[in-house]
Amino acid sequence: MRVIDNEADEPLTINILPMIDVIFAILAFFIISTLFLTRAEGFSVDLPDAESSESQQEAFITVTIEANGDISIEKEPVALDDLTETVQERVGDSSEALVTVQADETIDYGQVIAVMDKLRMVEGASLGMATQQPAPAETSPAETSQ
Known part of the structure; x- marks a missing residue:
């Protein structure tokens, strides 16, 4: 049995618009995902009153910015x-x-960077930032009752 097709044959084409969308x-996925893979180079700095700060070895030299x-x-x-x-001599x-580096939390960020830049020039010195751990929270009577 033969099927008669009265429609005109259209030439086959590849629709590329959906492929362009994909x-x-x-x-866009790769561009956005690579933005999260970049790492900021520099110091890992904890700000004053940081709960995540940890005690480190005893400081050999302490530089204070008031x-x-x-x-x-x-x-x-020291100027x-x-x-x-001065640090190289010590x-x-x-x-x-x-x-x-102990810097007051109200000090200008630019001055802290200027001091750290000068300290980076000292051979054999590794830098650290001083922070304070917040005082432990006082427990209320309701939390201590059993």
């Missing part, structure tokens, strides 16, 4: 330009020394 969706912008090493005032040489021949 390719753009995949491209609220008025004064810089001191072990409570001795920003002299900071690298580190001496030590192969590894921890330099802790």
